[in-house]
Structures are given as C-alpha cells and as structure tokens.
Amino acid sequence: MRSIFPVISVLLVIVGLWWVAVAPMNVRPALDMAERSGAEVIPEGPVARRDVSVWRLMLDNSDYVAVGYALDRPRLPTPTQVGQELWKTTGAMVMKGRAWSKRSLIYHGWITLQSTLWGFLLGTSLGIIGAVAIVYSRTAQLSLLPWAIISQTIPIVAIAPMIIVLSSQVGVEGRGLPKAIISAYLCYFPVLVGMVKGLKAPETSQLDLLKTYDATGVQSFLKLRLPASLPFLFTSLKVGIAAALVGTIVGELPTGAISGLGARILIGDQFGTPLAIWSALFTAAVLAGLLVTLIDLIQRLSLRRMGGQA
Amino acid sequence: MTVISAQNLNLTFQTNDGPVHALSDVGLEIGKGDFVSFIGPSGCGKTTFLRCVAALETPTSGTLTVNGLSPDEARKSRAYGYVFQHAGLYPWRTIGANIRLPLEIMGYAKSDMAGRVEKVLKLVDLEGFENKYPWQLSGGMQQRASIARALAFDADLLLMDEPFGALDEIVRDHLNEQLLKLWDQTGKTIAFVTHSIPEAVYLSTKIVVMSPRPGRITDVIESDLPRERPLDIRETPEFLALAHRVREGLRAGHSYE
Numbered sequence: 001m002r003s004i005f006p007v008i009s010v011l012l013v014i015v016g017l018w019w020v021a022v023a024p025m026n027v028r029p030a031l032d033m034a035e036r037s038g039a040e041v042i043p044e045g046p047v048a049r050r051d052v053s054v055w056r057l058m059l060d061n062s063d064y065v066a067v068g069y070a071l072d073r074p075r076l077p078t079p080t081q082v083g084q085e086l087w088k089t090t091g092a093m094v095m096k097g098r099a100w101s102k103r104s105l106i107y108h109g110w111i112t113l114q115s116t117l118w119g120f121l122l123g124t125s126l127g128i129i130g131a132v133a134i135v136y137s138r139t140a141q142l143s144l145l146p147w148a149i150i151s152q153t154i155p156i157v158a159i160a161p162m163i164i165v166l167s168s169q170v171g172v173e174g175r176g177l178p179k180a181i182i183s184a185y186l187c188y189f190p191v192l193v194g195m196v197k198g199l200k201a202p203e204t205s206q207l208d209l210l211k212t213y214d215a216t217g218v219q220s221f222l223k224l225r226l227p228a229s230l231p232f233l234f235t236s237l238k239v240g241i242a243a244a245l246v247g248t249i250v251g252e253l254p255t256g257a258i259s260g261l262g263a264r265i266l267i268g269d270q271f272g273t274p275l276a277i278w279s280a281l282f283t284a285a286v287l288a289g290l291l292v293t294l295i296d297l298i299q300r301l302s303l304r305r306m307g308g309q310a
Numbered sequence: 311m312t313v314i315s316a317q318n319l320n321l322t323f324q325t326n327d328g329p330v331h332a333l334s335d336v337g338l339e340i341g342k343g344d345f346v347s348f349i350g351p352s353g354c355g356k357t358t359f360l361r362c363v364a365a366l367e368t369p370t371s372g373t374l375t376v377n378g379l380s381p382d383e384a385r386k387s388r389a390y391g392y393v394f395q396h397a398g399l400y401p402w403r404t405i406g407a408n409i410r411l412p413l414e415i416m417g418y419a420k421s422d423m424a425g426r427v428e429k430v431l432k433l434v435d436l437e438g439f440e441n442k443y444p445w446q447l448s449g450g451m452q453q454r455a456s457i458a459r460a461l462a463f464d465a466d467l468l469l470m471d472e473p474f475g476a477l478d479e480i481v482r483d484h485l486n487e488q489l490l491k492l493w494d495q496t497g498k499t500i501a502f503v504t505h506s507i508p509e510a511v512y513l514s515t516k517i518v519v520m521s522p523r524p525g526r527i528t529d530v531i532e533s534d535l536p537r538e539r540p541l542d543i544r545e546t547p548e549f550l551a552l553a554h555r556v557r558e559g560l561r562a563g564h565s566y567e
Contacts, residue, residue: 205394208366212392213415214385223411227402306402307443 015079024054025076026068031057033071034064077275085279102259105283111260112248113287115176119183120244124237126184127191134192135199135225136217145196152189156182160251175257183247187240194236198229227306234299241291249284261287312378313467313499314340314363319372321358321525331524332358333369338518338527340501342466345493347510348503348518349556350563355525356503356518360469363501364392376467388416390467391460395475397452399444399459405431406440409459416463430458433492450481454488461496468500475505483541486512490539507560508544511535511552519556521563529559 031049035041042060043049049057058065069078077085086105093104100107130148133140160182167178202224210220252262261280268276321333333355340346348356361367362374365381376384384390391412399408409427418426431437434454444452453473460468474482486509493500504510510517511533519529533552535543543549 203396203398205396206398206400209392209394209398210415211366212364212385212390213412214388215415219415223415224400227400230402307404307445308402 018076018079022074022076022078023058023065023068026071026074027054027057027061027065029071029073029075030068031061031064034061034067039064073272074274077278081275082278082282085275086282089279090283105261105264105279108259108261108264108280109283109287112245112252112262112284115179115248115251115260116183116241116245116287116291118176118180119247120187120241122180123184123187123244124191124240127188127236127240128195128233130188130192131195131199132221134196148189148192151185156186156247156250157254159185161254164251175251179248179251179257179260182251183244186247186250187244190236190239190243191233194232194239195229198232199225201225201228201232230306231303234295234303237295238292238299241295242288245284245288245291311342312339313342313344314338314374314376314501316359316362316374317372319359319362319369319374321355321362321367321369333362334524334526336372336525336527338530340499340516342499343497344516345490345500345514346502346516346518347514348501348520349505349507349510350520350560351505351522353522353525354520354563355522356520357471358525359520360471360501360503364390364469388463389465390469391463391465393453393457393460393468393470393473395472397444397449397456399452399455401444404441404443405436405447405455408444408455409462412459412463418463426462430461433461433495434458435488448481450477450485453477454485457489457492461492461498466498468498470500470502472503472505474509482506482509487541489513494537507553507556511549511556512539512541512544517552517556519559519563521560528563529555531555531559 028046028049031041032046035044035046041049041064043052068074074081089103089105093099093101093106098104130140130144134144135141163181163185164175164178167181172178206224206228207220210224215223248260249262249265251257252260253266257263258267261284264280265277268274268280316336316338319333319336320331323330323332332353336355336359348359350356358367362369363376363381365385374381377387377389379387379389399405400411403411406427409430410423413423413426427440428437431440434457436451436454436458439447439451439455444455447455457468457470457473474485477485489500490513502510502513515533517529517531517533518527519531520526521528531552535548535552
C-alpha cells in the first residue's frame with residue numbers, strides 16, 4: 001500500500017500541470033467567445049489576435065482567461081470536464097440502467113476488451129509456441145527471429161486496414177476477429193522475446209545436471225526450462241496485454257468501426273467533440289491499468305507459490 | 311573391483327585460437343570404495359576428466375569405462391551422482407522437492423520418495439529443512455542439499471566438481487569432515503576435483519596430481535593415512551609429508567613453462 005503514495009503524488013502533479021495548461025491552450029477560443037458576447041478584447045478580432053502570442057493575450061485580457069475553463073468545445077478540456085464526461089458516459093449510465101447503450105463507454109470498453117483478450121490469447125500462444133520453436137530448433141531461430149523483428153518495424157496503422165479487407169474477403173463476418181488479429185500482431189512480440197530469454201535462462205550446469213539423470217527433452221522442458229521462464233513470461237505478459245489493447249484500439253481507428261474505444265476516439269475527432277476523445281482515452285488508460293494490475297496480481301500469487309522471496 | 315578405468319585418454323577441443331589439448335594420454339584406475347582427488351591448476355583437465363566420466367564430454371581417443379560400461383551407457387544406467395561447483399538448486403522447489411527431482415525423472419514410486427528424502431537429509435545433516443526454499447539456506451547448507459540430491463538415487467559413484475570451492479575455510483573444514491563420515495557410512499566411490507592441497511590430502515585415499523598444457527597426470531599418490539581422520543590429523547608429519555609431495559608434483563608440472 002505504501003507504493004500508492006508516489007503514484008498519487010505523480011498523478012497530482014500531472015493533473016496540476018494539465019489544469020494550468022488549459023489557460024494558454026484555450027485562450028483564443030475563450031477570447032473569441034467573450035468578444036461575441038460583447039466584451040472588449042485586446043486586440044480586437046480573431047484575425048488580429050492570430051499573430052499575438054498566447055502569453056500576451058493572457059496578460060492583456062486576464063479577466064477573460066477563466067472563460068477558457070468552461071468552453072463547450074475546448075482545445076484542451078479541464079480535468080473536471082473530462083471527469084464529468086467520464087461520469088456521464090459510465091457511472092451515470094449505469095445508474096439509469098443504460099450501461100449497454102451505444103452512448104455508454106462501458107459498452108464500448110467491453111467491445112474493446114473482448115477483442116483485446118482474444119488478441120492477447122492468440123498473441124501470447126503464438127509468442128510462446130514461437131519461443132519454444134526458436135529455443136529448440138536452430139532452423140527456427142535463424143528463420144523466425146528476423147521476421148519477428150521485421151514484423152514490428154511495419155507500422156500497425158498500415159497493416160490494420162489490410163487485415164480487415166483481407167479477412168472480409170475470406171468471408172469473416174464482423175470486426176471481432178480481424179481486430180483480435182491486429183491486437184495479436186502487436187502483443188506476440190514481447191511474449192516471444194521474453195519467452196526466448198526465459199527458456200534460455202537455465203545455466204549450462206543446470207542442463208548438465210538433468211543430462212546426468214538421463215532426463216528426456218520433455219522432462220527438462222517441464223521441470224527446468226518452463227518454470228525458469230515464468231518470471232520472464234509474466235513480465236512480457238504485462239507488456240503484451242498493454243500492447244494488445246493498443247492494437248485493438250488501432251484496429252478500431254482506420255476501419256470504420258462504430259463501436260469500441262478506438263471508434264469513439266475517431267468519431268470524437270470527426271465531430272469535433274474533444275470531450276468524447278478524452279473520455280475514451282481515459283477509459284482506455286484505466287482499462288490498461290486494470291489489466292496490467294490483474295496480471296501483476298496473478299504473477300505475485302504464482303511466484304509466491306513457487307517460493308519467491310518477495 | 312575397478313569402477314573407473316581410463317587408458318591413453320585424449321581430448322582436444324577445437325577453438326578459434328587453435329586446438330586445446332585438454333587431456334593428453336591420461337591413464338588411471340579407480341577401485342570400488344576409493345576416494346580419489348584430482349588436484350591441479352586451472353586448465354589441467356581435472357574437471358574435463360570428470361565430465362568425460364559423466365559422458366558430458368566425449369574423449370577424442372583412448373578408452374574409458376565406468377563400471378565396465380561406456381560412459382554413455384553408465385549415464386543411461388544412472389551409475390553416478392554429479393555434484394557441481396554451484397549447488398544449482400531450483401529456487402522454485404523446496405529442499406525436499408529438489409531432492410525428489412532426480413527421483414521424479416527416474417520414475418521412482420511416489421511412496422518410495424519420502425523415505426529416500428528423509429534418509430539423505432539425515433546423511434547430510436539437514437533434517438527439518440525439507441520444506442525450506444533454497445534462498446532460506448546458507449551456501450554451505452545449499453551445497454549439502456545438492457549432495458543429498460546426488461545421493462537420493464542408488465548410484466555407487468559420486469562425482470564432485472569442486473563442490474566446496476565457493477565456500478569459506480571454516481564451512482569447508484566442517485563439510486570435509488562430514489563428507490568423510492558420509493563416505494564411510496555409504497561406502498560409495500568418490501571422485502573429487504579440488505584446488506586445495508589440504509582438502510585433497512585430508513579426504514583422499516588416492517591423489518591424482520595434474521598439470522596443464524597439455525592437461526595430463528604428473529603424479530598419482532596413494533595415501534597411507536588411516537581411514538579415521540580427525541581434523542587435527544593435518545598437523546601430523548605424515549599429513550605434511552603427503553602435502554609436500556603434492557606440492558612438489560604441482561611445481562614439477564609447471565617447471566618447463
């Protein structure tokens with residue numbers, strides 16, 4: 001529990017900086033609005049203000065800076081505005097019994113979570129199978145590993161639409177599967193790399209010891225390599241699940257999806273509603289935090305069962 | 311009865327810097343119940359010889375038999391227990407589970423395991439530590455646990471590669487005493503690699519002095535010390551004479567470098 005205090009302090013600092021940044025970010029639309037409602041602004045007219053720095057504007061019109069904290073369509077919403085929007089689209093929806101409405105971020109979060117989990121499952125399995133192949137076969141090491149690395153240099157936004165198009169060509173209905181594939185594409189790599197390292201973690205003398213027992217390959221895998229790799233696996237799973245979530249959201253962005261957090265971000269952008277973007281963003285962040293925490297918990301429990309010191 | 315027999319044994323490693331003669335024309339007989347120490351500087355081939363016996367390395371030429379079998383057959387018949395320099399206990403297994411590891415791999419009956427674990431823990435004086443994890447034990451205790459692991463199955467031959475090399479002098483003395491007692495109780499044949507002259511002389515019935523480049527045997531000393539050896543035997547003239555001969559052998563191996 002002690003570790004919560006540093007986290008909270010950092011959070012407070014970020015929120016504080018954010019709150020301060022709202023003033024310069026929103027000063028132009030705030031002055032435009034004040035001017036429209038009859039206030040006197042220096043200099044007059046949005047065109048004249050274009051060449052004046054935001055700091056100058058704030059100094060000369062200090063009375064109207066506060067307007068920037070209550071805009072309907074702010075350049076940068078305040079923390080409170082985002083909080084209110086989040087509540088409106090989650091908690092308030094639940095209270096009204098409309099958690100699964102299309103306007104609820106719980107609904108969209110659930111859509112994203114499903115694809116994330118399928119993608120995570122798929123990516124993790126591929127990563128583990130690939131790692132086992134690489135560790136046990138030199139051919140696989142020489143042929144698979146370079147491609148795995150190359151696969152991560154290709155921007156996912158470039159591949160995502162292709163996966164969607166190709167999977168609809170082969171008759172896959174809906175966006176669940178292609179989104180999961182995109183998500184798996186991002187998430188298998190950390191698992192693969194971590195597991196290769198983990199499965200190679202046993203020292204030569206530990207492998208020699210098993211050889212003196214005349215242990216079979218399966219026995220040394222199950223009794224030595226696999227348990228030795230678990231700490232590495234959990235670390236990569238934490239990176240992997242976050243990557244899977246990012247992959248799903250990216251998969252929802254350029255593909256015309258109408259549900260999911262990625263779709264909310266895109267729609268918010270197209271309709272000029274920054275509050276929708278920000279609340280979807282925060283939902284995604286909270287979701288990622290929850291997923292990583294969950295894996296962390298499983299890690300602690302299983303490593304404790306394996307005699308861990310911590 | 312001969313347990314290990316080596317004749318004209320050679321082993322050459324091919325490295326980027328050219329061939330390394332790890333073993334050159336090594337011949338040696340080790341009888342049942344012997345306690346044989348291998349002593350010499352780094353690179354003299356003492357560990358390599360032990361690894362050849364364990365079939366972890368394959369000699370380039372010459373003959374080597376273990377219990378009359380080839381080393382690989384002997385390994386498959388689980389003829390020996392091997393103790394490495396580092397205890398190498400699995401951190402995710404308790405001491406008891408670490409000792410059960412070879413038993414699980416060799417397919418011993420579950421009902422048989424508990425008794426064996428208890429027996430070997432008693433032999434190495436670690437009763438009551440069965441459910442502890444390795445990190446809860448000191449280095450010396452971990453090494454004793456690894457010896458117990460090598461004793462858990464019925465191998466008559468114990469190969470020990472500098473098992474006490476990483477431990478401090480006091481712990482080492484204590485473990486040497488315990489090892490002699492254990493050897494006496496079990497009647498096993500022990501091949502023991504060491505860097506330490508007093509350790510070699512104190513423990514052994516036979517001391518094999520080796521020297522490097524190429525790795526070879528320079529002297530084989532039969533010890534006439536009694537089997538019963540209290541620690542202060544190391545102050546006696548007989549002990550010192552043996553130690554002197556070992557030191558001379560080591561020096562001779564270095565003379566034409």
